[in-house]
Amino acid sequence: MTTIDHTAADDHPHAHGDARPVRAWPVGLLAAPAFVAIWSGWVGLGELTGFGPVHPLPGIADDFSVNTAITLPIGMETYASYALYVWLSGRIRAERTRRYAKWSACGSLALGAGGQVAYHLMEASGFTAAPWPVTVLVACLPVVVLGMGAALAHMITSERHTDQAVRTLDAHDPEPAEVAEPVHAVSVREDQPDPEPDPTEIDEVAALPDRWEVLAHRVCSTDPNGRRDPHRVAAILRLHHEQQWTRAQIADHIGVSPSTVTRTLTAAAPHLSEMETTK
Template sequence: MTAPTINGTRYPQPVDELLPAARNLTIELGELPSRNRLMQTYRIGAPKATELRDLLAQEWHQLAIAAAAVRKAGLVADESPVDPGEYAEPIGPDPLPAPVVPESAPLVVPDPAPAPVAPAVEPVEQVTASGHPGTPEADKPRRRAAVWPVVLLALPAFVAIWSGWVGLGGLTGFGVVHPLPGIADSVSLNTAITLPIGVETYGAYALYVWLSGRVPARARTFAKWSAIGSLVVGALGQVAYHLLVAAGWTSAPWWITTLVSCLPVAVLGMGAALAHLVREDVTE
Protein backbone atom coordinates (compact mmCIF):
# COMPACT_ATOMS: atom_id res chain seq x y z
CA MET A 1 0.00 0.00 0.00
CA THR A 2 1.28 3.44 -0.93
CA ALA A 3 2.35 5.64 1.98
CA PRO A 4 0.46 8.93 2.40
CA THR A 5 2.08 12.26 1.52
CA ILE A 6 3.03 14.93 4.07
CA ASN A 7 -0.55 16.07 4.54
CA GLY A 8 -2.01 12.60 4.99
CA THR A 9 -3.14 12.01 1.44
CA ARG A 10 -1.74 9.73 -1.21
CA TYR A 11 -2.61 12.12 -4.02
CA PRO A 12 -0.19 14.76 -5.42
CA GLN A 13 -0.56 18.11 -3.75
CA PRO A 14 -0.26 21.68 -5.05
CA VAL A 15 3.05 23.44 -4.80
CA ASP A 16 1.66 25.96 -2.30
CA GLU A 17 0.86 23.15 0.15
CA LEU A 18 4.29 21.56 -0.33
CA LEU A 19 6.17 24.84 0.13
CA PRO A 20 6.21 24.94 4.01
CA ALA A 21 7.67 21.44 4.26
CA ALA A 22 10.14 22.23 1.48
CA ARG A 23 11.26 25.32 3.44
CA ASN A 24 11.94 23.15 6.48
CA LEU A 25 13.85 20.66 4.32
CA THR A 26 15.99 23.50 2.91
CA ILE A 27 16.72 24.82 6.42
CA GLU A 28 17.70 21.35 7.59
CA LEU A 29 20.01 20.75 4.63
CA GLY A 30 21.48 24.25 4.76
CA GLU A 31 21.33 24.46 0.95
CA LEU A 32 18.82 24.35 -1.85
CA PRO A 33 17.68 20.75 -2.42
CA SER A 34 18.08 19.40 -5.91
CA ARG A 35 15.14 18.78 -8.18
CA ASN A 36 15.59 15.01 -7.84
CA ARG A 37 15.58 15.29 -4.05
CA LEU A 38 12.28 17.17 -4.13
CA MET A 39 10.80 14.60 -6.55
CA GLN A 40 11.82 11.69 -4.31
CA THR A 41 10.85 13.34 -1.01
CA TYR A 42 7.40 14.57 -2.03
CA ARG A 43 6.71 12.09 -4.87
CA ILE A 44 6.04 14.76 -7.45
CA GLY A 45 6.89 15.11 -11.11
CA ALA A 46 9.75 17.07 -12.64
CA PRO A 47 7.71 20.20 -13.62
CA LYS A 48 6.28 20.59 -10.12
CA ALA A 49 9.70 19.93 -8.52
CA THR A 50 11.25 22.59 -10.75
CA GLU A 51 8.57 25.11 -9.80
CA LEU A 52 9.00 24.30 -6.10
CA ARG A 53 12.78 24.72 -6.33
CA ASP A 54 12.40 28.08 -8.08
CA LEU A 55 10.21 29.32 -5.21
CA LEU A 56 12.81 28.16 -2.69
CA ALA A 57 15.53 29.94 -4.67
CA GLN A 58 13.57 33.20 -4.43
CA GLU A 59 13.40 32.81 -0.62
CA TRP A 60 16.96 31.55 -0.23
CA HIS A 61 18.15 34.64 1.63
CA GLN A 62 15.61 34.20 4.43
CA LEU A 63 16.05 30.44 4.47
CA ALA A 64 19.81 30.79 4.83
CA ILE A 65 19.35 33.05 7.86
CA ALA A 66 16.99 30.54 9.42
CA ALA A 67 19.34 27.64 8.67
CA ALA A 68 22.21 29.47 10.33
CA ALA A 69 20.05 30.18 13.41
CA VAL A 70 18.94 26.53 13.61
CA ARG A 71 22.49 25.31 13.24
CA LYS A 72 23.69 27.68 15.95
CA ALA A 73 20.97 26.62 18.40
CA GLY A 74 21.49 22.94 17.64
CA LEU A 75 17.93 22.53 16.44
CA VAL A 76 16.65 20.50 13.51
CA ALA A 77 13.96 21.77 11.19
CA ASP A 78 10.71 19.83 11.40
CA GLU A 79 10.20 17.78 8.29
CA SER A 80 8.11 14.60 8.33
CA PRO A 81 10.19 11.87 6.68
CA VAL A 82 8.56 10.28 3.69
CA ASP A 83 9.43 7.02 2.03
CA PRO A 84 10.39 7.81 -1.58
CA GLY A 85 8.55 4.58 -2.50
CA GLU A 86 6.34 3.63 -5.31
CA TYR A 87 4.20 6.65 -6.11
CA ALA A 88 4.76 8.39 -9.42
CA GLU A 89 2.80 11.52 -10.24
CA PRO A 90 0.32 10.88 -13.08
CA ILE A 91 0.56 12.89 -16.28
CA GLY A 92 -2.21 15.48 -16.57
CA PRO A 93 -4.06 17.61 -14.01
CA ASP A 94 -3.86 16.65 -10.35
CA PRO A 95 -6.93 14.82 -9.05
CA LEU A 96 -8.98 16.40 -6.29
CA PRO A 97 -7.11 16.00 -2.98
CA ALA A 98 -8.62 14.03 -0.13
CA PRO A 99 -9.45 15.87 3.10
CA VAL A 100 -6.24 17.44 4.40
CA VAL A 101 -5.06 17.01 7.97
CA PRO A 102 -3.36 20.26 8.98
CA GLU A 103 0.31 19.80 9.75
CA SER A 104 2.37 21.54 12.38
CA ALA A 105 2.81 25.26 11.89
CA PRO A 106 5.69 26.04 9.51
CA LEU A 107 8.77 27.77 10.79
CA VAL A 108 8.36 31.53 10.76
CA VAL A 109 11.39 33.38 9.41
CA PRO A 110 12.00 37.14 9.80
CA ASP A 111 11.55 39.01 6.54
CA PRO A 112 14.63 41.15 5.81
CA ALA A 113 15.02 42.82 2.47
CA PRO A 114 15.36 39.92 0.01
CA ALA A 115 18.48 39.79 -2.09
CA PRO A 116 17.94 39.13 -5.79
CA VAL A 117 18.69 35.54 -6.66
CA ALA A 118 19.19 34.42 -10.22
CA PRO A 119 16.89 31.53 -11.15
CA ALA A 120 18.50 28.18 -11.69
CA VAL A 121 19.36 27.57 -15.31
CA GLU A 122 19.43 24.07 -16.69
CA PRO A 123 22.68 23.30 -18.56
CA VAL A 124 22.27 23.23 -22.30
CA GLU A 125 24.23 20.78 -24.36
CA GLN A 126 26.47 22.31 -26.97
CA VAL A 127 25.49 21.16 -30.43
CA THR A 128 28.03 21.64 -33.16
CA ALA A 129 27.44 22.00 -36.85
CA SER A 130 27.89 18.26 -37.25
CA GLY A 131 24.92 17.65 -34.97
CA HIS A 132 26.77 15.69 -32.26
CA PRO A 133 26.32 17.27 -28.82
CA GLY A 134 29.42 17.85 -26.73
CA THR A 135 31.85 17.58 -29.64
CA PRO A 136 34.06 20.73 -29.70
CA GLU A 137 34.30 22.47 -33.01
CA ALA A 138 37.79 22.72 -34.47
CA ASP A 139 39.18 26.22 -34.84
CA LYS A 140 39.04 27.30 -38.44
CA PRO A 141 42.38 28.64 -39.72
CA ARG A 142 42.24 32.27 -40.70
CA ARG A 143 43.03 33.11 -44.29
CA ARG A 144 45.52 35.90 -44.73
CA ALA A 145 44.73 38.77 -47.03
CA ALA A 146 46.22 38.45 -50.49
CA VAL A 147 49.27 40.64 -51.09
CA TRP A 148 49.89 39.98 -54.77
CA PRO A 149 47.87 43.07 -55.86
CA VAL A 150 50.60 45.16 -54.22
CA VAL A 151 52.97 44.01 -56.97
CA LEU A 152 50.67 45.47 -59.62
CA LEU A 153 50.54 48.72 -57.66
CA ALA A 154 54.29 48.82 -57.07
CA LEU A 155 55.45 48.25 -60.67
CA PRO A 156 54.20 51.55 -62.18
CA ALA A 157 55.14 53.43 -59.01
CA PHE A 158 58.65 51.94 -59.16
CA VAL A 159 59.11 53.08 -62.78
CA ALA A 160 57.92 56.63 -62.03
CA ILE A 161 59.95 56.99 -58.82
CA TRP A 162 63.10 55.51 -60.34
CA SER A 163 63.01 57.77 -63.41
CA GLY A 164 62.24 60.84 -61.26
CA TRP A 165 65.15 60.30 -58.87
CA VAL A 166 67.61 59.42 -61.66
CA GLY A 167 66.54 62.50 -63.60
CA LEU A 168 66.86 64.74 -60.51
CA GLY A 169 70.28 63.23 -59.82
CA GLY A 170 71.38 64.18 -63.35
CA LEU A 171 70.19 67.78 -62.78
CA THR A 172 72.09 68.00 -59.47
CA GLY A 173 75.47 66.68 -60.59
CA PHE A 174 75.07 62.93 -60.09
CA GLY A 175 76.34 61.07 -63.12
CA VAL A 176 78.59 58.37 -64.50
CA VAL A 177 81.77 57.66 -62.49
CA HIS A 178 84.50 55.01 -62.67
CA PRO A 179 84.62 53.44 -59.19
CA LEU A 180 87.77 51.36 -59.87
CA PRO A 181 90.28 53.67 -61.58
CA GLY A 182 93.54 51.97 -62.46
CA ILE A 183 92.02 48.57 -61.62
CA ALA A 184 89.09 48.28 -64.01
CA ASP A 185 88.83 51.46 -66.02
CA SER A 186 86.05 50.00 -68.12
CA VAL A 187 83.74 49.69 -65.10
CA SER A 188 81.38 52.64 -64.83
CA LEU A 189 78.47 53.47 -62.54
CA ASN A 190 75.78 56.12 -62.75
CA THR A 191 75.57 57.46 -59.20
CA ALA A 192 72.08 58.83 -59.82
CA ILE A 193 70.67 55.35 -59.01
CA THR A 194 71.84 55.76 -55.40
CA LEU A 195 69.00 58.20 -54.75
CA PRO A 196 66.00 55.91 -55.44
CA ILE A 197 67.75 52.88 -53.92
CA GLY A 198 68.71 54.69 -50.72
CA VAL A 199 65.73 56.93 -50.01
CA GLU A 200 62.88 54.66 -51.11
CA THR A 201 64.37 51.42 -49.75
CA TYR A 202 64.93 52.98 -46.36
CA GLY A 203 61.39 54.40 -46.33
CA ALA A 204 59.89 50.98 -47.09
CA TYR A 205 62.02 49.23 -44.44
CA ALA A 206 61.30 51.82 -41.75
CA LEU A 207 57.60 51.53 -42.53
CA TYR A 208 57.83 47.75 -42.05
CA VAL A 209 59.64 48.11 -38.72
CA TRP A 210 57.07 50.64 -37.49
CA LEU A 211 54.05 48.48 -38.34
CA SER A 212 55.52 45.09 -37.38
CA GLY A 213 55.03 45.59 -33.61
CA ARG A 214 57.98 43.26 -32.89
CA VAL A 215 60.64 45.83 -31.98
CA PRO A 216 61.41 47.85 -28.83
CA ALA A 217 59.47 51.07 -28.26
CA ARG A 218 62.41 53.35 -29.10
CA ALA A 219 63.01 51.58 -32.42
CA ARG A 220 59.33 51.75 -33.30
CA THR A 221 59.14 55.48 -32.57
CA PHE A 222 62.28 56.22 -34.58
CA ALA A 223 61.07 54.04 -37.47
CA LYS A 224 57.70 55.79 -37.48
CA TRP A 225 59.01 59.34 -37.81
CA SER A 226 61.91 58.45 -40.12
CA ALA A 227 59.56 56.52 -42.44
CA ILE A 228 57.19 59.47 -42.61
CA GLY A 229 60.13 61.82 -43.24
CA SER A 230 61.56 59.56 -45.93
CA LEU A 231 58.23 59.38 -47.77
CA VAL A 232 57.84 63.15 -47.57
CA VAL A 233 61.38 63.68 -48.93
CA GLY A 234 60.65 61.21 -51.75
CA ALA A 235 57.52 63.10 -52.69
CA LEU A 236 59.35 66.45 -52.64
CA GLY A 237 62.10 64.98 -54.86
CA GLN A 238 59.55 63.90 -57.45
CA VAL A 239 57.88 67.33 -57.34
CA ALA A 240 61.22 69.12 -57.73
CA TYR A 241 62.25 67.02 -60.74
CA HIS A 242 58.98 67.48 -62.64
CA LEU A 243 58.91 71.23 -61.94
CA LEU A 244 62.49 71.67 -63.15
CA VAL A 245 61.85 69.67 -66.34
CA ALA A 246 58.58 71.49 -67.03
CA ALA A 247 60.35 74.84 -66.60
CA GLY A 248 63.14 73.82 -68.99
CA TRP A 249 65.97 73.84 -66.43
CA THR A 250 69.10 71.93 -67.40
CA SER A 251 70.58 72.09 -63.91
CA ALA A 252 68.98 72.44 -60.50
CA PRO A 253 69.41 75.54 -58.28
CA TRP A 254 72.17 75.36 -55.69
CA TRP A 255 69.87 74.82 -52.73
CA ILE A 256 68.16 71.83 -54.38
CA THR A 257 71.59 70.45 -55.30
CA THR A 258 72.71 70.88 -51.68
CA LEU A 259 69.72 69.03 -50.24
CA VAL A 260 69.89 66.19 -52.76
CA SER A 261 73.64 65.76 -52.16
CA CYS A 262 73.00 65.25 -48.43
CA LEU A 263 70.43 62.49 -48.94
CA PRO A 264 72.86 59.53 -49.19
CA VAL A 265 74.59 60.58 -45.98
CA ALA A 266 71.27 61.06 -44.19
CA VAL A 267 70.02 57.65 -45.34
CA LEU A 268 73.23 56.01 -44.13
CA GLY A 269 72.91 57.62 -40.69
CA MET A 270 69.22 56.77 -40.26
CA GLY A 271 69.75 53.18 -41.44
CA ALA A 272 72.62 52.62 -38.98
CA ALA A 273 70.62 54.14 -36.10
CA LEU A 274 67.54 52.05 -36.87
CA ALA A 275 69.63 48.86 -37.08
CA HIS A 276 71.06 49.52 -33.60
CA LEU A 277 67.64 50.31 -32.12
CA VAL A 278 66.04 47.20 -33.61
CA ARG A 279 68.68 44.94 -32.01
CA GLU A 280 68.55 46.74 -28.68
CA ASP A 281 67.58 44.58 -25.70
CA VAL A 282 65.22 46.54 -23.50
CA THR A 283 64.84 45.29 -19.90
CA GLU A 284 62.40 47.18 -17.72
Protein backbone atom coordinates in the same frame (compact mmCIF):
# COMPACT_ATOMS: atom_id res chain seq x y z
CA MET B 1 8.83 26.95 -32.93
CA THR B 2 12.32 28.34 -32.47
CA THR B 3 13.83 30.51 -35.21
CA ILE B 4 17.60 30.67 -35.58
CA ASP B 5 19.03 33.89 -36.90
CA HIS B 6 21.93 33.14 -39.31
CA THR B 7 22.58 36.78 -40.18
CA ALA B 8 25.39 37.36 -37.70
CA ALA B 9 27.06 34.07 -38.63
CA ASP B 10 26.78 34.80 -42.35
CA ASP B 11 28.25 38.28 -41.92
CA HIS B 12 31.32 36.90 -40.13
CA PRO B 13 33.62 35.03 -42.52
CA HIS B 14 35.33 33.03 -39.76
CA ALA B 15 31.97 31.55 -38.71
CA HIS B 16 32.23 29.06 -41.59
CA GLY B 17 35.88 28.26 -41.00
CA ASP B 18 37.16 30.73 -43.61
CA ALA B 19 40.37 31.75 -41.85
CA ARG B 20 42.50 32.28 -44.93
CA PRO B 21 45.19 34.96 -44.46
CA VAL B 22 44.99 38.18 -46.41
CA ARG B 23 47.31 38.05 -49.40
CA ALA B 24 49.87 40.82 -49.89
CA TRP B 25 50.75 40.14 -53.53
CA PRO B 26 48.22 42.70 -54.93
CA VAL B 27 50.38 45.38 -53.38
CA GLY B 28 53.06 44.39 -55.90
CA LEU B 29 50.74 45.38 -58.74
CA LEU B 30 50.19 48.75 -57.10
CA ALA B 31 53.88 49.26 -56.39
CA ALA B 32 55.17 48.38 -59.87
CA PRO B 33 54.02 51.56 -61.68
CA ALA B 34 54.94 53.66 -58.64
CA PHE B 35 58.41 52.12 -58.70
CA VAL B 36 58.90 53.08 -62.36
CA ALA B 37 57.75 56.66 -61.76
CA ILE B 38 59.82 57.09 -58.60
CA TRP B 39 62.92 55.54 -60.17
CA SER B 40 62.77 57.73 -63.26
CA GLY B 41 62.10 60.85 -61.17
CA TRP B 42 65.07 60.26 -58.86
CA VAL B 43 67.41 59.40 -61.72
CA GLY B 44 66.32 62.50 -63.62
CA LEU B 45 66.78 64.66 -60.53
CA GLY B 46 70.20 63.14 -59.96
CA GLU B 47 71.31 64.01 -63.48
CA LEU B 48 70.13 67.60 -62.97
CA THR B 49 72.12 67.88 -59.74
CA GLY B 50 75.46 66.51 -60.92
CA PHE B 51 74.98 62.78 -60.39
CA GLY B 52 76.07 60.70 -63.37
CA PRO B 53 78.60 58.14 -64.64
CA VAL B 54 81.77 57.84 -62.57
CA HIS B 55 84.76 55.48 -62.67
CA PRO B 56 85.07 54.17 -59.09
CA LEU B 57 88.15 52.02 -59.77
CA PRO B 58 90.65 54.19 -61.63
CA GLY B 59 93.86 52.36 -62.43
CA ILE B 60 92.24 49.02 -61.57
CA ALA B 61 89.28 48.83 -63.94
CA ASP B 62 89.32 51.97 -66.04
CA ASP B 63 86.44 50.80 -68.23
CA PHE B 64 84.16 50.09 -65.27
CA SER B 65 81.67 52.91 -64.61
CA VAL B 66 78.61 53.42 -62.41
CA ASN B 67 75.85 55.97 -62.87
CA THR B 68 75.49 57.39 -59.36
CA ALA B 69 72.00 58.71 -60.12
CA ILE B 70 70.60 55.24 -59.34
CA THR B 71 71.79 55.51 -55.73
CA LEU B 72 69.04 58.02 -54.91
CA PRO B 73 65.97 55.80 -55.46
CA ILE B 74 67.71 52.72 -54.07
CA GLY B 75 68.69 54.43 -50.81
CA MET B 76 65.76 56.69 -50.02
CA GLU B 77 62.81 54.50 -50.97
CA THR B 78 64.35 51.29 -49.64
CA TYR B 79 64.95 52.87 -46.26
CA ALA B 80 61.42 54.29 -46.11
CA SER B 81 59.91 50.86 -46.87
CA TYR B 82 62.01 49.06 -44.27
CA ALA B 83 61.38 51.68 -41.59
CA LEU B 84 57.64 51.31 -42.19
CA TYR B 85 58.03 47.56 -41.67
CA VAL B 86 59.90 48.07 -38.39
CA TRP B 87 57.21 50.49 -37.21
CA LEU B 88 54.10 48.52 -38.20
CA SER B 89 55.12 44.84 -38.10
CA GLY B 90 54.73 44.48 -34.33
CA ARG B 91 57.98 42.53 -34.05
CA ILE B 92 59.81 45.37 -32.28
CA ARG B 93 58.78 45.95 -28.66
CA ALA B 94 61.00 48.90 -27.77
CA GLU B 95 58.94 52.08 -27.96
CA ARG B 96 62.02 54.17 -28.75
CA THR B 97 62.86 52.06 -31.82
CA ARG B 98 59.27 52.08 -33.11
CA ARG B 99 59.01 55.83 -32.62
CA TYR B 100 62.27 56.45 -34.47
CA ALA B 101 61.24 54.12 -37.31
CA LYS B 102 57.87 55.89 -37.55
CA TRP B 103 59.22 59.43 -37.83
CA SER B 104 62.18 58.53 -40.02
CA ALA B 105 59.89 56.62 -42.42
CA CYS B 106 57.49 59.56 -42.63
CA GLY B 107 60.42 61.92 -43.14
CA SER B 108 61.88 59.74 -45.90
CA LEU B 109 58.55 59.61 -47.70
CA ALA B 110 58.19 63.38 -47.39
CA LEU B 111 61.70 63.90 -48.80
CA GLY B 112 60.93 61.49 -51.62
CA ALA B 113 57.74 63.34 -52.48
CA GLY B 114 59.62 66.65 -52.43
CA GLY B 115 62.28 65.26 -54.75
CA GLN B 116 59.66 64.08 -57.24
CA VAL B 117 57.93 67.47 -57.18
CA ALA B 118 61.21 69.31 -57.69
CA TYR B 119 62.21 67.13 -60.63
CA HIS B 120 58.90 67.44 -62.47
CA LEU B 121 58.73 71.20 -61.92
CA MET B 122 62.26 71.68 -63.30
CA GLU B 123 61.64 69.28 -66.18
CA ALA B 124 58.42 71.06 -67.14
CA SER B 125 60.21 74.42 -66.97
CA GLY B 126 63.05 73.27 -69.22
CA PHE B 127 65.86 73.35 -66.65
CA THR B 128 69.12 71.77 -67.74
CA ALA B 129 70.67 72.09 -64.29
CA ALA B 130 69.06 72.34 -60.87
CA PRO B 131 69.40 75.49 -58.74
CA TRP B 132 72.17 75.27 -56.19
CA PRO B 133 69.88 74.87 -53.10
CA VAL B 134 68.30 71.80 -54.72
CA THR B 135 71.74 70.45 -55.61
CA VAL B 136 72.94 70.89 -52.02
CA LEU B 137 69.89 69.10 -50.63
CA VAL B 138 70.08 66.20 -53.08
CA ALA B 139 73.83 65.80 -52.51
CA CYS B 140 73.21 65.36 -48.78
CA LEU B 141 70.54 62.68 -49.19
CA PRO B 142 72.89 59.64 -49.43
CA VAL B 143 74.63 60.68 -46.22
CA VAL B 144 71.30 61.25 -44.45
CA VAL B 145 70.00 57.85 -45.53
CA LEU B 146 73.20 56.16 -44.36
CA GLY B 147 72.91 57.83 -40.96
CA MET B 148 69.24 56.93 -40.49
CA GLY B 149 69.81 53.35 -41.61
CA ALA B 150 72.81 52.89 -39.30
CA ALA B 151 70.90 54.32 -36.32
CA LEU B 152 67.90 52.04 -36.95
CA ALA B 153 70.18 49.00 -37.34
CA HIS B 154 71.91 49.77 -34.03
CA MET B 155 68.54 50.08 -32.24
CA ILE B 156 67.27 46.77 -33.63
CA THR B 157 70.54 45.00 -32.78
CA SER B 158 70.52 46.44 -29.27
CA GLU B 159 67.00 45.13 -28.63
CA ARG B 160 67.94 41.68 -29.93
CA HIS B 161 70.96 41.54 -27.64
CA THR B 162 68.82 42.69 -24.72
CA ASP B 163 66.24 39.98 -25.40
CA GLN B 164 68.99 37.35 -25.47
CA ALA B 165 70.34 38.63 -22.16
CA VAL B 166 66.86 38.54 -20.61
CA ARG B 167 66.30 34.97 -21.82
CA THR B 168 69.65 33.99 -20.30
CA LEU B 169 68.69 35.57 -16.98
CA ASP B 170 65.31 33.85 -17.04
CA ALA B 171 67.03 30.52 -17.74
CA HIS B 172 69.11 30.97 -14.57
CA ASP B 173 66.08 32.24 -12.66
CA PRO B 174 63.39 29.68 -13.55
CA GLU B 175 59.77 29.84 -12.56
CA PRO B 176 59.20 28.56 -9.01
CA ALA B 177 57.59 25.16 -8.73
CA GLU B 178 54.08 25.07 -7.36
CA VAL B 179 54.05 24.00 -3.73
CA ALA B 180 50.98 22.34 -2.31
CA GLU B 181 49.41 24.26 0.51
CA PRO B 182 49.74 22.56 3.89
CA VAL B 183 46.66 20.97 5.44
CA HIS B 184 45.66 22.63 8.70
CA ALA B 185 43.73 20.87 11.39
CA VAL B 186 40.49 22.57 12.33
CA SER B 187 39.24 22.37 15.86
CA VAL B 188 35.53 22.41 16.65
CA ARG B 189 34.47 24.95 19.22
CA GLU B 190 31.33 26.61 20.32
CA ASP B 191 29.99 29.20 17.95
CA GLN B 192 30.78 32.56 19.46
CA PRO B 193 30.53 35.96 17.82
CA ASP B 194 33.82 37.45 16.75
CA PRO B 195 34.91 40.47 18.72
CA GLU B 196 34.47 43.79 17.07
CA PRO B 197 37.76 45.09 15.59
CA ASP B 198 39.34 48.09 17.20
CA PRO B 199 38.88 51.14 14.91
CA THR B 200 42.25 52.44 16.04
CA GLU B 201 44.02 49.27 14.84
CA ILE B 202 42.21 49.45 11.48
CA ASP B 203 43.37 53.03 10.96
CA GLU B 204 46.95 52.10 11.85
CA VAL B 205 47.01 49.21 9.36
CA ALA B 206 45.47 51.31 6.61
CA ALA B 207 48.01 54.03 7.22
CA LEU B 208 50.95 51.68 6.66
CA PRO B 209 52.57 52.39 3.28
CA ASP B 210 52.86 49.64 0.69
CA ARG B 211 56.30 48.06 0.77
CA TRP B 212 56.80 48.17 -2.98
CA GLU B 213 55.55 51.75 -3.21
CA VAL B 214 58.15 52.81 -0.64
CA LEU B 215 60.88 50.92 -2.49
CA ALA B 216 59.75 52.42 -5.82
CA HIS B 217 60.01 55.95 -4.44
CA ARG B 218 63.53 55.21 -3.20
CA VAL B 219 64.53 53.91 -6.64
CA CYS B 220 63.01 56.89 -8.43
CA SER B 221 64.64 59.37 -6.03
CA THR B 222 68.10 58.08 -7.00
CA ASP B 223 67.41 58.20 -10.76
CA PRO B 224 69.61 61.04 -12.10
CA ASN B 225 67.37 61.53 -15.13
CA GLY B 226 64.11 61.44 -13.17
CA ARG B 227 62.35 59.43 -15.88
CA ARG B 228 61.10 56.50 -13.80
CA ASP B 229 57.43 56.31 -12.84
CA PRO B 230 57.02 55.21 -9.18
CA HIS B 231 53.74 53.37 -9.85
CA ARG B 232 55.25 51.46 -12.78
CA VAL B 233 58.37 50.62 -10.75
CA ALA B 234 56.18 49.36 -7.88
CA ALA B 235 54.19 47.19 -10.30
CA ILE B 236 57.39 45.67 -11.72
CA LEU B 237 58.73 44.89 -8.24
CA ARG B 238 55.43 43.44 -7.04
CA LEU B 239 55.01 41.16 -10.08
CA HIS B 240 58.62 39.94 -9.89
CA HIS B 241 58.91 39.32 -6.14
CA GLU B 242 55.34 38.41 -5.18
CA GLN B 243 53.96 36.80 -8.33
CA GLN B 244 57.34 35.39 -9.46
CA TRP B 245 56.77 36.56 -13.06
CA THR B 246 59.64 36.50 -15.52
CA ARG B 247 61.05 39.69 -16.96
CA ALA B 248 59.53 38.96 -20.37
CA GLN B 249 56.06 38.44 -18.83
CA ILE B 250 56.33 41.68 -16.85
CA ALA B 251 57.44 43.59 -19.96
CA ASP B 252 54.47 42.33 -21.98
CA HIS B 253 52.02 43.02 -19.15
CA ILE B 254 53.16 46.56 -18.35
CA GLY B 255 54.09 47.59 -21.90
CA VAL B 256 57.81 48.21 -21.56
CA SER B 257 60.88 46.53 -22.98
CA PRO B 258 62.54 43.63 -21.12
CA SER B 259 65.67 45.76 -20.78
CA THR B 260 63.65 48.36 -18.84
CA VAL B 261 62.44 45.65 -16.44
CA THR B 262 66.00 44.38 -15.98
CA ARG B 263 67.35 47.88 -15.30
CA THR B 264 64.56 48.56 -12.80
CA LEU B 265 65.18 45.33 -10.87
CA THR B 266 68.92 45.99 -10.87
CA ALA B 267 68.43 49.52 -9.54
CA ALA B 268 66.06 48.27 -6.81
CA ALA B 269 68.29 45.42 -5.61
CA PRO B 270 70.50 47.45 -3.20
CA HIS B 271 67.47 49.28 -1.76
CA LEU B 272 65.65 45.98 -1.25
CA SER B 273 68.67 44.52 0.55
CA GLU B 274 68.81 47.60 2.77
CA MET B 275 65.12 47.27 3.64
CA GLU B 276 65.56 43.57 4.46
CA THR B 277 68.53 44.36 6.69
CA THR B 278 66.72 47.10 8.66
CA LYS B 279 63.66 44.99 9.39
